[in-house]
Amino acid sequence: MLTFRDLKASEIDCRISTVKSNGISLLLYKDARVDQNVLDEAVGPFNWQRSHEVIDGNLYCTVSIYDAEKGIWVSKQDVGKESYTEKEKGQASDSFKRACFNWGIGRELYTAPFIWISSSNCNINGTKCNDKFEVAKIQGASIKYCYGDEVAKWNKEVFQMLKSRLDKPYSCFDGSCNPEHPTHWLKEFLDNDELDIYLQRYTIFDNPFLPSEFVEQLCKEYEGTIYYDRLILGLWKRAEGAIYKRFADNPEKFQCEVVEELTDDPEHKQFKKDDIVSIEIGLDFGGNQSGHSFVARGYTDDYRDVIGIMSKRVMAKDANEDIDSNMLDQLFCDFVQEVIDKYSVIKKQGDYVEYCNVESVYYDNAETVLGNSIRNAVEKKFPWIVVRKAKKATILDRIRCTVRLMGAGRFWITKDCKSLQTAFSDAVWNKDVKDKDERLDDGSTDIDSLDAFEYTIERDMRDLIEEVEDV
Numbered sequence: 190m191l192t193f194r195d196l197k198a199s200e201i202d203c204r205i206s207t208v209k210s211n212g213i214s215l216l217l218y219k220d221a222r223v224d225q226n227v228l229d230e231a232v233g234p235f236n237w238q239r240s241h242e243v244i245d246g247n248l249y250c251t252v253s254i255y256d257a258e259k260g261i262w263v264s265k266q267d268v269g270k271e272s273y274t275e276k277e278k279g280q281a282s283d284s285f286k287r288a289c290f291n292w293g294i295g296r297e298l299y300t301a302p303f304i305w306i307s308s309s310n311c312n313i314n315g316t317k318c319n320d321k322f323e324v325a326k327i328q329g330a331s332i333k334y335c336y337g338d339e340v341a342k343w344n345k346e347v348f349q350m351l352k353s354r355l356d357k358p359y360s361c362f363d364g365s366c367n368p369e370h371p372t373h374w375l376k377e378f379l380d381n382d383e384l385d386i387y388l389q390r391y392t393i394f395d396n397p398f399l400p401s402e403f404v405e406q407l408c409k410e411y412e413g414t415i416y417y418d419r420l421i422l423g424l425w426k427r428a429e430g431a432i433y434k435r436f437a438d439n440p441e442k443f444q445c446e447v448v449e450e451l452t453d454d455p456e457h458k459q460f461k462k463d464d465i466v467s468i469e470i471g472l473d474f475g476g477n478q479s480g481h482s483f484v485a486r487g488y489t490d491d492y493r494d495v496i497g498i499m500s501k502r503v504m505a506k507d508a509n510e511d512i513d514s515n516m517l518d519q520l521f522c523d524f525v526q527e528v529i530d531k532y533s534v535i536k537k538q539g540d541y542v543e544y545c546n547v548e549s550v551y552y553d554n555a556e557t558v559l560g561n562s563i564r565n566a567v568e569k570k571f572p573w574i575v576v577r578k579a580k581k582a583t584i585l586d587r588i589r590c591t592v593r594l595m596g597a598g599r600f601w602i603t604k605d606c607k608s609l610q611t612a613f614s615d616a617v618w619n620k621d622v623k624d625k626d627e628r629l630d631d632g633s634t635d636i637d638s639l640d641a642f643e644y645t646i647e648r649d650m651r652d653l654i655e656e657v658e659d660v
Contacts (some may be wrong), residue, residue, distance in 0.1 A: 191254065193231050193294045195346065196223065201298070203322040213311055213318050215304040218456035221282045224289040228254075238262075241281055251557055254291060265291040265579065285298045290553070291581065296634050297344045302337045302351070323379070330354050331610030334361050341366040341447035345374045368425040368434060372623050376425050398527045401445055413438075413624075415618075416589060428618040428626040432588060435595055437614045445601035447487075447532055453612055458601055459494065464489050465546060468498060470525060471579070471644035472552040473637045475561050480504045481517060482637035484609055485547075486645040487530045493653050497602035498532050499524070500609035502638055518566035525550070525571060531605070542573050551644040579644040584628055587643040590650045612638035 198224045226570040228237045236255040241248060253264040269284030291295055311320045332354040355362055366375065366615065379388055411417040413434045418426040431437045444459040450515055452459065467488040473482045485498040501524050503512060512520070528547060529535060537547040550567055552560045565574040594600040602610055612635040619629040630636045648654060 191292075193227055193292065195297055195344070195644065196227075196295050200226075204321075205306075205318055205320075207315055208252055208318050210308065210313070212305055212307040213313065215306065215322055217298050217301045217304070219286060219295045219298065224286055224294050227250075227294050230293050234248070237284055241284065244268075248280040248284055249283065250286040250288045252285065254402060263355065264555070266554050266557050267291055268578075269469070271305070274639060294488060295485075297347075300342045302340070302343055303345060305336075309339065314316075321415065330358055331422070332360060333357060335363075336381070337362070339366055340364040341369045341373060341375050342507055344376075348375070348378075368419045368423060368625070370427050370626060371425040372427075373425070382397075390423055391456060391469055392423050392528050406492075406597070410593045412596060414558075414592050414596075415594060430617060430619055431614075432618060432628065433613045434614040436600075440602075440614055442612055443595070443600060445603060447496070447498070447603060460489065460494065460601075461530065463533070465496065465498075466490050468528065468533060468547045469549045469551065469645040470528065470547070471523060472563065472642035473640040473644070474553045474556040475637050477521070479632065480635070480637050480642040481512065481520075482608065482635070483521060483524045483640040484606075484638060485524075485532070486642060488649075492649060493599065494599050495646065495653070497600075497606040497609050497642065499528050499603065499605040499636055500607065500641075502608040502635060514562045517559065518562055521563060522566055522570050523581040525574070544569075550574055550576045551579045551648075552576070553640065553644070554581060580647050582643075583651065584646040585626055585641075586626070586650065587647055590653060591643070593654065608635060611635060612642075618642050 200219060200439060201217050202220060204216045204218060204283075206214045215261060215375070228234075232254055238253050240251045241252075242251070247268045247355060249266055249268050251264050251266040255261075258264050265288055267287035267290070269282070286295075304476040306322070311318055322327055332351070333352060335355065337343070337348075337351075352362065369376070378384070379386060392398065393407065396404075407581040408417070408421055411421055414432075415426060415428045436443060446455065447460050447462055447465065449462055451461060466489060468485055468487045471482075471484045471486065475481045480502045481504075482502045483499070484500045487496040487498045487640040488494070489496070498557040503520060525547070529545065533545055533547045535547075536543045550563070552563055554560065554610045560578065565575055567576050591600065602613075616636075617629050617634065617637060619631075628636065628639075
C-alpha cells in the first residue's frame, strides 16, 4: 500500500483566517511545490504525472501514479477554486493540491489544532493583521499557555511538539476531546500516572446547558452503537461488531413503500411519490474482487426523510466475461431509467423533459476514465441529470451521519434495495485493526453499495444533522 510521509514543519505555511479585536486565528496549508517534492521522494519523478481538464466550467486536476506491479496508471482527481490573483494559475495549483490530498499528501492538516494568537502577541489594525507567522517557529517557541479542542483528532506528532514547548515551570496546556478507541495515543498519555495531569471526565448528562429533550433524542439516535459509549457516556471504547446494529437487528423496521396515493392501514411506512423532492444516484466502481454498485436515494422536503429507493450490484468480473466501460454505461443507464420509470415525478412536453426529480449522479472520483464514460453516457440519454464526482468525505463521518438518521427514525428503504439492505446488515468494524476505527473491507461484505449510498448524502450531511437536531 502506497503511503506518504507527514509534512515537515518547514513545509507548512500559515495564513490568517479570521481577525477579531481580541486576536486572530491561523489556517495551515501546503504549497504545490511541497506536493511535487513529496511525490518525487515517494515514487520518483518519472512515476507520477498530472493533467488538467475543464469540466462544466471548472478546472480539474488528475494526479496519476504508476503501479509497476500491475503495470497501470492509477489516477485521482479533484477540482480547484479560483484565487484572487492569477485566476487560471490559482485554479490549476489548487486543483493539484486537492488531488494530492486525495492521495493522502498533507492529509494531517485536516486534523491540525485550532491556532489562536491573542491580540497581545500580534498587531491588529481594525479588521487587518499584517504579521507573518511560520509553523517552523513553533518548534523554537516557548509557550506559557495553550488550549486545544478535539485533541484526540490531532496528529500525535503535533501534540508532542506543542508539549515540548511548554518549557516554563508555570506552563500549562488545557484540552478537551471526545474519547476514541482505548489504544489511542492520547488515552495512553492520560493514563500515565507519572505525569502531572488533571483529568476530568463527563457524560452528556453532566452538561447543564443541554435541553433534556435534546439529550433524550441524542441518546435514542446513538443507542446500540459505539458512538453512544463515546459521545454519551464518555468512554474509551473499541469499535467492534455490527456498525449499523439497530438496522441489522431488525431490517423490517426500516421498510417503506413509495406509492401514488396513501392507503389505510399499510403494512409499512408509506411516502407519496409527489413528496419525494429529489432523487440522487450514487455509483461506486468495483475492482476485480468486488462489484459496481448503483444506489438511488430520495429526500422528502427539508431533508426530513432519507429513503433508499433502489439499488443494484453487478460484479466487475465474473466467470463469463468482464464488464467493460461500454457495458457498464449501458447497465447504469438502464438502472437510471428504471428509477425514473418507477419512482420519479416527471413532466414532459413531447420528448422534452420539463421537470424530473431525478437530479444528479455522484460517482467515485478515483476512477477518472470510467467516470468520464459514465458522464457522457448519462448526459447523452438524460440531459437534465447532472453528473458529478463524489466528494469522498471521511468514511467515519459518513457512518456517523447514517447512524444518526437511523436512530432518529428518518432512514427508510424500499423492497427494491436488496443489495443495500444486505450491505447495511453485514457491515462490521475491522477487529484486526487496533489503533483506529476502520470499516472491514476484505471482500466479505458489500462495501461498494455503502459507498454508493454515502456519495448521495455526503454533500448534505451538515443539513441532515441540523435537521436531526430540530426533530
